[in-house]
Amino acid sequence: MTLQAETRTAIERARDRYPRARSAILPALWAVQHEQGQITPGAMTEVAGILQVAPSEVEAVSTFYSMYFQRPHGRHEVIVCINVSCALRGAEDIVDHLERSLGCASGETTADGAFTWSSTVECLGGCGGAPTMQVDHHFQENLTPDRVDAILGAVRSAGSGGEAGPVAAGTPRRRAAGAPALPPETPPAAHEEPAPSATSGPGVKKRPRRPGKGAQ
Amino acid sequence: MAELKLLTKDFGARDLQTLKGYERVGGYQGLRDAFAKFTPETLVAEVKTSGIRGRGGAGFPTGMKWSFLPKDVFPRYLCCNADESEPGCFKDRYLIDESPHQLIEGLLIASYALQVNTSFIYIRGEYHDQRLLLERAVEEARAAGYIGRNILGSGFDCDVIVHGGAGAYICGEETALIESLEGLRGQPRLKPPFPAVKGLYGQPTVVNNVETLCNLPHIVQRGGEWFKSVGTEKSTGTRVFCCSGHINRPGNYEMQLGTPIRELLEEECGGIWRGRSLKAFQPGGGSMQVLLPQHLDLPLDMNAVQEAGSSLGAGAMIFMDETTCLVDVSMRLVDFYRHESCGKCVPCREGTYFESELMHRLESGHATPAELASLADICSNMDGRCFCPLGDTATWFVMSAYKNFRDEFEAHCGAGRCPVRAQATALVA
Numbered sequence: 019m020t021l022q023a024e025t026r027t028a029i030e031r032a033r034d035r036y037p038r039a040r041s042a043i044l045p046a047l048w049a050v051q052h053e054q055g056q057i058t059p060g061a062m063t064e065v066a067g068i069l070q071v072a073p074s075e076v077e078a079v080s081t082f083y084s085m086y087f088q089r090p091h092g093r094h095e096v097i098v099c100i101n102v103s104c105a106l107r108g109a110e111d112i113v114d115h116l117e118r119s120l121g122c123a124s125g126e127t128t129a130d131g132a133f134t135w136s137s138t139v140e141c142l143g144g145c146g147g148a149p150t151m152q153v154d155h156h157f158q159e160n161l162t163p164d165r166v167d168a169i170l171g172a173v174r175s176a177g178s179g180g181e182a183g184p185v186a187a188g189t190p191r192r193r194a195a196g197a198p199a200l201p202p203e204t205p206p207a208a209h210e211e212p213a214p215s216a217t218s219g220p221g222v223k224k225r226p227r228r229p230g231k232g233a234q
Numbered sequence: 235m236a237e238l239k240l241l242t243k244d245f246g247a248r249d250l251q252t253l254k255g256y257e258r259v260g261g262y263q264g265l266r267d268a269f270a271k272f273t274p275e276t277l278v279a280e281v282k283t284s285g286i287r288g289r290g291g292a293g294f295p296t297g298m299k300w301s302f303l304p305k306d307v308f309p310r311y312l313c314c315n316a317d318e319s320e321p322g323c324f325k326d327r328y329l330i331d332e333s334p335h336q337l338i339e340g341l342l343i344a345s346y347a348l349q350v351n352t353s354f355i356y357i358r359g360e361y362h363d364q365r366l367l368l369e370r371a372v373e374e375a376r377a378a379g380y381i382g383r384n385i386l387g388s389g390f391d392c393d394v395i396v397h398g399g400a401g402a403y404i405c406g407e408e409t410a411l412i413e414s415l416e417g418l419r420g421q422p423r424l425k426p427p428f429p430a431v432k433g434l435y436g437q438p439t440v441v442n443n444v445e446t447l448c449n450l451p452h453i454v455q456r457g458g459e460w461f462k463s464v465g466t467e468k469s470t471g472t473r474v475f476c477c478s479g480h481i482n483r484p485g486n487y488e489m490q491l492g493t494p495i496r497e498l499l500e501e502e503c504g505g506i507w508r509g510r511s512l513k514a515f516q517p518g519g520g521s522m523q524v525l526l527p528q529h530l531d532l533p534l535d536m537n538a539v540q541e542a543g544s545s546l547g548a549g550a551m552i553f554m555d556e557t558t559c560l561v562d563v564s565m566r567l568v569d570f571y572r573h574e575s576c577g578k579c580v581p582c583r584e585g586t587y588f589e590s591e592l593m594h595r596l597e598s599g600h601a602t603p604a605e606l607a608s609l610a611d612i613c614s615n616m617d618g619r620c621f622c623p624l625g626d627t628a629t630w631f632v633m634s635a636y637k638n639f640r641d642e643f644e645a646h647c648g649a650g651r652c653p654v655r656a657q658a659t660a661l662v663a
Contacts, residue, residue: 040417083400155362
């Protein structure tokens with residue numbers, strides 16, 4: 019038994035919620051990653067047992083979706099978008115700044131284990147506030163290098179990634195432009211996986227960032 | 235055009251995200267009207283009358299899609315597609331953030347029309363806070379009797395399950411979404427059979443976009459004929475356009491269809507930033523062909539933009555000023571499709587790889603003219619030959635940019651670096 023009782027219960031509830039048990043594989047993997055910070059073969063086998071599917075079927079899902087990962091990450095996850103809308107408004111400067119200030123390349127973890135960060139070409143949906151990143155699933159938009167430092171500094175000193183990062187003083191919240199008023203974290207409904215904590219986060223894009231820009 | 239706000243008219247109202255706040259502005263009256271004034275059959279007919287087309291990108295007439303469900307086959311399923319992942323697109327996130335109950339009400343109205351007793355909201359994994367917001371709203375709606383058994387005494391039962399994805403653009407394609415909802419790798423299925431005939435768990439299934447469903451309370455309350463009178467003949471109603479890129483006011487703007495694109499850019503978005511001029515824009519998100527400044531006079535109308543060689547698609551407008559390198563933009567989009575290719579079919583899996591490798595060599599100034607010429611060859615082996623539209627759309631922007639900015643692409647060959655950015659840096663500095 020590798021999973022805690024609470025995680026097993028969450029998976030069983032998810033299983034019972036759907037018309038077919040297999041549909042619960044994705045929520046089950048989220049529950050596993052929330053508890054253990056990664057998806058291990060042992061955990062996948064246990065999920066398979068609860069859902070009555072083959073372990074290979076669970077593994078097939080875990081390796082397809084980019085937000086599940088198979089190795090431990092830092093305490094906090096930072097993902098910076100470099101798709102078109104963000105690139106047009108300076109995303110590459112943010113990426114360069116992160117590389118310098120965190121002291122590691124995209125896809126890597128800081129020496130103190132605080133942050134795993136990566137740039138991604140997968141549009142996050144923050145184009146109205148480009149350049150955009152997510153810190154532990156929460157949107158942080160209208161980034162400048164100073165704002166990035168303030169956000170990450172606050173996350174580091176708070177020791178928790180469970181809330182939305184602070185908005186830098188003077189940065190307007192443009193609700194009409196799509197900046198959300200974030201709700202407080204609520205306990206999930208009976209069938210859903212527990213909310214992720216600071217120990218888990220979205221999967222890291224395994225592909226290294228291409229060096230094209232750096233050659234300019 | 236007179237300003238008409240339909241979906242966004244109450245945004246910013248006190249506590250709109252809560253059930254009480256939503257009911258205070260008349261929320262769930264549409265659902266009550268649906269039960270009181272329509273049977274499932276007449277409700278489908280009303281939606282057909284409205285002429286509303288899907289707001290997710292393909293623009294297929296919603297009422298027609300609904301009518302494909304076979305008459306006596308049960309159970310059926312309805313999935314709201316909240317997997318919004320198109321580059322430049324952030325309207326569904328906005329609609330959920332501002333008014334999650336509007337989506338739930340629309341979902342319930344559609345469920346009643348289609349006689350679906352279990353409906354799903356498939357929301358992308360990255361929209362974590364939005365998923366929590368929806369889950370909370372679903373529980374509020376359930377506690378108030380809008381979800382569950384014998385809703386509002388109508389005799390109609392409906393359950394709603396919010397299902398989070400885990401990072402896969404391809405799961406926005408309806409059959410891949412269904413695969414993912416079944417607990418599989420999100421790879422598309424062969425069509426036919428179409429989901430309306432054989433979808434989730436092999437049952438008749440309808441997949442509708444967030445914005446499409448958000449329109450339903452308004453269509454029910456104001457009528458299909460009224461809705462048809464808004465917008466243009468072939469593109470009825472309003473749409474929420476996500477505007478991003480080199481503009482003064484990026485954001486989401488609800489516009490009556492038929493309004494000139496120029497009005498959206500100049501009046502809502504504040505025009506191109508920093509005193510610069512427009513070089514090119516994409517009217518429908520990352521998948522769509524590039525348009526030029528002369529196309530600003532086109533109306534926001536699916537057919538008009540299609541005739542000009544592009545598409546309004548998912549309603550995501552990306553504006554690019556004169557400092558933009560179209561090779562760089564093309565490279566990023568091609569990288570995106572390579573990253574998101576599910577791997578099922580050869581032309582997409584291999585083609586996006588070749589495209590991406592080539593575009594990186596081109597942007598860095600290391601490609602030869604012969605390599606650039608091979609771009610057209612690679613793309614012609616993909617477009618129209620892939621298992622699903624992802625592989626096809628992976629060629630559309632880059633080929634249209636190459637066609638419209640041929641000199642710029644050719645200037646990159648053997649240049650040693652990006653010539654456009656070198657020049658722009660000199661200008662901007």
